[in-house]
Amino acid sequence: MTTGSELLELSPVLPVVVLDDAEHAVPVARALHAGGIGVVELTLRTPAALESIRRVAAEVPEVVVGAGTVTRPEHARQAAGAGARFLVTPGVTDAVLDAAFDTGLPFLPGAATVSEAMRLAERGLDALKFFPAEASGGAAALRAIAGPLPGLRFCPTGGITPASAPEYLRLANVGCVGGSWLTPKDALAARDFGRVETLAKEAAALER
Numbered sequence: 581m582t583t584g585s586e587l588l589e590l591s592p593v594l595p596v597v598v599l600d601d602a603e604h605a606v607p608v609a610r611a612l613h614a615g616g617i618g619v620v621e622l623t624l625r626t627p628a629a630l631e632s633i634r635r636v637a638a639e640v641p642e643v644v645v646g647a648g649t650v651t652r653p654e655h656a657r658q659a660a661g662a663g664a665r666f667l668v669t670p671g672v673t674d675a676v677l678d679a680a681f682d683t684g685l686p687f688l689p690g691a692a693t694v695s696e697a698m699r700l701a702e703r704g705l706d707a708l709k710f711f712p713a714e715a716s717g718g719a720a721a722l723r724a725i726a727g728p729l730p731g732l733r734f735c736p737t738g739g740i741t742p743a744s745a746p747e748y749l750r751l752a753n754v755g756c757v758g759g760s761w762l763t764p765k766d767a768l769a770a771r772d773f774g775r776v777e778t779l780a781k782e783a784a785a786l787e788r
């Protein structure tokens with residue numbers, strides 16, 4: 581996988597995972613894989629994130645691990661150093677964009693408006709994260725954007741549920757959806773990785 585567009589093809593759902601404990605990283609990645617999902621976005625929101633990326637990259641190579649919540653240039657460099665194979669940002673600044681390009685990794689930059697999407701397209705990007713998806717108009721907004729910007733494809737994320745995912749996945753300009761529902765906080769705290777596997781199975785079966 582070398583481009584953002586290819587990243588969109590890996591799974592109907594890109595699991596967005598917040599880990600408080602790096603000990604959970606490998607069992608979560610294995611549970612997702614057992615459920616049929618071979619990609620995971622570990623968010624850089626917790627002190628455990630970089631170590632978690634390192635562990636999944638080293639111990640679960642069958643899962644493509646990436647870093648989410650890349651909001652500062654150094655995040656991009658740190659994530660690449662830890663072994664992340666892609667980056668996801670909720671939005672962009674020029675510095676974050678430059679740092680993401682510098683890593684050479686595929687990445688999904690966040691955009692919530694037509695103007696933001698056009699700026700990213702000008703930089704040669706054709707696969708974007710639509711964030712925050714539900715709050716920014718949801719599937720109706722993406723349907724409207726497809727008219728003027730037919731060359732762009734999206735991974736809508738933010739407020740998406742198993743119930744709302746199918747409507748997004750039916751859109752021609754949606755490659756996959758992002759969501760945190762596959763790894764509920766209480767399931768992780770209880771080390772209930774079987775639940776993660778079950779949720780992954782249901783997500784992997786979603787049609788697009």
Ligand SMILES: O=C(O)C(=O)C[C@H](O)[C@H](O)COP(=O)(O)O
Pocket residue numbers: 596623648649650668669670711737738739740758759760761
């Ligand atoms: O951390 C980031 O980089 C973000 O941009 C936010 C996440 O993608 C969403 O918080 C996931 O959304 P939920 O599925 O609604 O929990």
